[in-house]
Amino acid sequence: MVELSPTTLLATFGWPLEEPTSHDQNYLSFRDGETPESLITKFPPSQPKIIELDRSPSSFTAYSGSADPSMFKKLSHNANERDRRKKIRSLYSSLRSLLPAADQMKKLSEPATVSRALKYVAELQQQVERLVQRKEELLSKQGCMIHQENQRKDTMYSSLSSVSASQLGDREVVVHISTHKNHKIPLSEILLALEEDGLLLENSSSFESFGDKVFYNLHLQIMEGTYTFDSEAMSAKLVSLSAKRESPFQQIQELHIL
Known part of the structure; x- marks a missing residue:
């Protein structure tokens, strides 16, 4: 086997072999002359760079324009959808406020609110029809009562008033009239x-x-x-004068009816 020395190994991998001791001398001089404090002074720690974002509308517009168009379209769609739902909730809230107080206290869903509103409209229409019919009945009864009252007063005035006339001569006439104090004719x-x-x-x-x-x-x-x-x-003419006269209360009552 061939013994591999450090010099042979470095030469094999093509590393330079000139001045083999220069690195060792530099290392020794570093250990002899340098201290950790001098290293800190010589190489100060680097400060982290703080990047401040520009939040101005123009910067946002530029960013949006440079962003992905599909992403911008999606964000716009989401914003429009939120506005639409907000308007719908507001409309349902307004519709719920028109319902009777008992129904407003209930937690009705949106379909239940619409269904109750439709039923309530039908109930109001029926109520209006009943009130109109009731009004017509009252007006009809009132007209009959006024007619009967007028007939009663005409009969009363005729019975309370009496007139007699006689001719004394060719040019003279005597008239006697009797009537009730409360219905006397001026x-x-x-x-x-x-x-x-x-x-x-x-x-x-x-x-x-x-x-x-x-x-x-x-x-006369x-x-x-x-x-x-x-x-x-x-x-007959003088009696009719008594029948045509009406009390002030009756005049006020008829004006109120009109």
Whole structure:
């Protein structure tokens, strides 16, 4: 066998063999002259470099433009989807607020909310129809009651008021009117109605009796012209004046109805 020395081994691998002792001398001089403190001074530790990122919109835009287009499209799609879901939740919340209070307290799902809203709309429509029908019934009953009340008052006024007329001569007429105190006709209206028939007042008197009765005695003169005295026609005309008069309460009530 051939003995391999370090010199032979280095020569075999092609490493340089000149000045074989120079490395050893350098190593010895390092060990003799250098200390760890001098090494630290000679080779100071390197500081880590801090890279500060630019967070400005222009930098983000430049980055987005230089990024993968498919990634940017995916991010945009996700953002739009979040906005869409947010709007849908807001719409469902608004719809839920229109439901009855008892249903608002329940934790209804979105399909259940839509279903309950549809049923609630149908219930409201039925309620409106019932109210309209009820209104028509009340108006019909009210009209019948007003008509009956008017008929009752006409009958009452006719029974409470009585008129008698007689002719004294060719040019004179006497009229006696009795009516109830609460439904008496103003004398001015009576005289105006008689004047339309061609009768002028000469004198009059009135008095009240027991039972709240009021009596009018009118002495009239027939104006010039053709006039045919008709006791029944005059009595009917004066009674109709009493029937047409309405109490203030009835007038206010009819105005309120209109």
